[in-house]
Amino acid sequence: MLRTAFPDLHFTIEELIAEGDTVAGRLTMNGTHDGPLMSMPPTGRPVRQDHMHFVRFRDGKAIEHWGVRDDMGMMASLGWPLNQPARPSEETSGEICRTGRFSTSRSVHLRIQTHTCG
Numbered sequence: 001m002l003r004t005a006f007p008d009l010h011f012t013i014e015e016l017i018a019e020g021d022t023v024a025g026r027l028t029m030n031g032t033h034d035g036p037l038m039s040m041p042p043t044g045r046p047v048r049q050d051h052m053h054f055v056r057f058r059d060g061k062a063i064e065h066w067g068v069r070d071d072m073g074m075m076a077s078l079g080w081p082l083n084q085p086a087r088p089s090e091e092t093s094g095e096i097c098r099t100g101r102f103s104t105s106r107s108v109h110l111r112i113q114t115h116t117c118g
Contacts, residue, residue: 001038006031006047021058027051029069033078040080049074 002009009031017024029049034042049070056064076082 002031004035005033005037005042007034008032011051022054022056025051025053025055027053037078040078043078045078047074047077 009029012028012030013025014028015024015026027050029047029051031047033045033047036042051067051069053068054066055062072082
C-alpha cells in the first residue's frame with residue numbers, strides 16, 4: 001500500500017541502538033504522494049513521517065515489534081479532513097485490519113502498532 005501511494009518512498013535511519021536482545025531505531029520516512037492511499041487520490045505532495053521502532057530478537061529472529069509513527073500528521077499534510085472518518089478501499093482494509101485501526105480523532109496524533117512476529 002505505501003509503495004503504491006509513495007513510489008519514491010525511502011527511510012532514513014536517524015539512530016539505531018542495540019542493548020541485550022532489543023534494537024531501537026528512530027527513522028524518517030519520506031516520499032511523494034503520487035498514487036492512491038486508501039480512498040485518497042494522489043496529491044503530488046511531499047510527505048515526511050517520523051517513526052520509532054523497538055524490535056526484540058531471540059535466536060537471530062525478530063519475535064516482538066513495537067512501533068510508533070505520526071499517521072495523523074502525515075494525513076493532515078496530505079489534506080485529509082481529520083474530522084471525517086477514513087474510508088479504506090476493499091483492497092487496503094485487510095492491511096489496516098492486520099496492522100491496527102486508523103484513527104481520525106483530533107486528540108490522537110500518534111498511532112501505536114504492536115505485534116508479535118513469527
